Amino acid sequence: MLKRIAIQADDFDIGREWAELRASLSGSAGAMAAFCGLVRDQFQSDSVHTLELEHYPGMTERSIESVLDRAATRWPLDGLVVIHRVGSLAPGDQIVLVLATSRHRQAALDACAYVIDLLKTEAVFWKREVFGSGSRWIESTSGDHRRAADWQNS
Amino acid sequence: MMIRVRFFAALRESLGIDSLDVTSAANTDLSGLLEHIRRTLGDAAVAALCAPDVRVALNREFVVGECVMKDGDEIAFMPPITGG
Numbered sequence: 652m653l654k655r656i657a658i659q660a661d662d663f664d665i666g667r668e669w670a671e672l673r674a675s676l677s678g679s680a681g682a683m684a685a686f687c688g689l690v691r692d693q694f695q696s697d698s699v700h701t702l703e704l705e706h707y708p709g710m711t712e713r714s715i716e717s718v719l720d721r722a723a724t725r726w727p728l729d730g731l732v733v734i735h736r737v738g739s740l741a742p743g744d745q746i747v748l749v750l751a752t753s754r755h756r757q758a759a760l761d762a763c764a765y766v767i768d769l770l771k772t773e774a775v776f777w778k779r780e781v782f783g784s785g786s787r788w789i790e791s792t793s794g795d796h797r798r799a800a801d802w803q804n805s
Numbered sequence: 806m807m808i809r810v811r812f813f814a815a816l817r818e819s820l821g822i823d824s825l826d827v828t829s830a831a832n833t834d835l836s837g838l839l840e841h842i843r844r845t846l847g848d849a850a851v852a853a854l855c856a857p858d859v860r861v862a863l864n865r866e867f868v869v870g871e872c873v874m875k876d877g878d879e880i881a882f883m884p885p886i887t888g889g
Contacts, residue, residue: 707813771889773888777886
């Protein structure tokens, strides 16, 4: 299975990532699924000016690879790609891309959802939201943990 | 031996430092390392590092409980992660 993990400050081009993954596939793959996360402009009642993402080089990649490896044991996948941005991002910016390919659509769709759900609780990132009046470090939500737990139990 | 200690996110900000090189005796464990840190950064810093939600990684792997370090190891103290 093709596996690609990139942590980068630069934006990504979904079309190019999609085309590169597609070009690497053998004829067996029948489906590709994609998820792209964007920076929201609101957190609770505050307007977000920027979102700052910090990571731990080496460990962050390892935490994502662990999620991809588990996805590969659950579904017959041909490829998984995760690109995650770090640094200072603005509302509307792309923050994360997940691509999954498989022989059949359901596996590609499910694997894509599984990877993003587990990244929300397991990937080693810290996020700080900067408002007009200050900033605060944020934590993953109980909803994030519930979705991750649902996958563990399914 | 030399151990590189790293602090992330809110911990890095509250301690005002992102890393620290600690010279210690061979086979230093986490408790021993914290004593070195106490001498350099003070009691409040050690209290922050020992908070129940702080996780520790040795050479980029989470550790639970005690661990013994060797020369060149990297220990990271990490507040709760936000995830991707």
